[in-house]
Amino acid sequence: MFLINGEYQQHINIQDRGFQYGDGLFETLEFIHGKAVFLDRHLNRLTLGCKTLGIPYPEQALLEQDIIKLNQSDSRSVLKIIITRGIGGRGYRPAESIQPTRVLSLHPYPIYPETHYQLGISACFCLTQLGLNPGLAGLKHMNRLEQVLARAEWRDDSVQEGIMLDTNNHVIEGTFSNLFYVKNSQVYTALLTHAGVAGITRQIILELLAFNGIKVTESFFDKQEFLEADEIFFCNSIIGIWPVKQLADRAFQIGPVTRAIQHWYAEFRNKAINGAD
């Protein structure tokens, strides 16, 4: 089910700059019991992204109306929100005055085995690299060819996620997730100033770690540091937190820090779903 600028439609104008140039941004949220989980955080990131790209942010009321219109069942689903710069301009040059396009859609929640969460997943390193671009780093923009190529590298269903390095050989993220490692009870994750998507779940985890007095370092790390870690986990808004049981040739234990973060994050998410707002 797709809502394009508030209307149920399955097709979009071919001249939309989202199609022509990937000139837009998107968000992927969990939708449950009629509620978009962490909606404020996602819309904040979207607002910030629009500002960075110079795309007028649609009226928030319109987005909220769209969400209400889409919300016709109580089942758990995935909400995708896309904002593009709209139609117009000559070539790459955007028109002076342009109406952004908003596309909202609900999708069946992917069915992942509970064991991914409990017992961990297997991951590989991808060969496709992330280009460095400080101007676009952090944004969830629509230029996603690198992720498409990385995800196409493996067909083996026993591997659930692939890790992407940037062109400096720093470990940045998973193809559809962010990534942390734990060493001697301290937590490490990639600094996203040059590549990668600044995930909402990643941000919440950083806050939960700070709140619980666990030191986190955001910096640049290479493969070896991940392979010598005590624990590794992936995260995003849909999967939550998946520990790693196998990365390349190394087996990992699911350690106490990952378990604690899973617990804190589950509590935090439950509060958001059942909370007063």
Added chain:
Amino acid sequence: MFLINGEYQQHINIQDRGFQYGDGLFETLEFIHGKAVFLDRHLNRLTLGCKTLGIPYPEQALLEQDIIKLNQSDSRSVLKIIITRGIGGRGYRPAESIQPTRVLSLHPYPIYPETHYQLGISACFCLTQLGLNPGLAGLKHMNRLEQVLARAEWRDDSVQEGIMLDTNNHVIEGTFSNLFYVKNSQVYTALLTHAGVAGITRQIILELLAFNGIKVTESFFDKQEFLEADEIFFCNSIIGIWPVKQLADRAFQIGPVTRAIQHWYAEFRNKAINGAD
């Protein structure tokens, strides 16, 4: 006028991966007297791009049929050909078997003053950088946010093109063109192994220079080397060759090498248009 998979349509399926991820490639050609200029070269680049991205290349006969179908006037126009990976797959992961989407369209030829060609243009340096990605460099893929942001940097119509540097501060290309400089009768242009689009006109110029015994060096150059050049020119399939008369604070003469290349290229293009094939 848009042909989507051979049918006249103005809208494309919202689930097309071209829209969702910029998962595709495009070509922009001159269309004149019922002929797509340098069509073979453009389709060769498209074939190579599809191979690199793992997108099945549509049957050439279909593309040729589409072009004949579109060709309803004798006027000079711009032909744009887009190939996307099509609809399907789960998230970034492409489906095992997927039908590519082809979008062909004709657009009015942009009206540029003859003085751009004769007397040269003014150019600026853009702040938006090109990310480095050896896996995507050279391809005319649909992830074009960097160009959009660069082109949005100036609104002054007395500046016709902007020059983009990569994150290593090497001069790579214009926002919609490639770029050469001349120094002591030798010609220099960026090596496109890490960023940039390997333009068809750029390639023809390299061949014409070789044929005429002028030495060309493809390498990495910084701003200063361009600012100290004797001559600079931009090129692409639509503008042909535009000399630079002003770049940042420096005025340039339109020198003999640029004039010779304009002459050779005009001859070569005329032969292609009026040729026997």
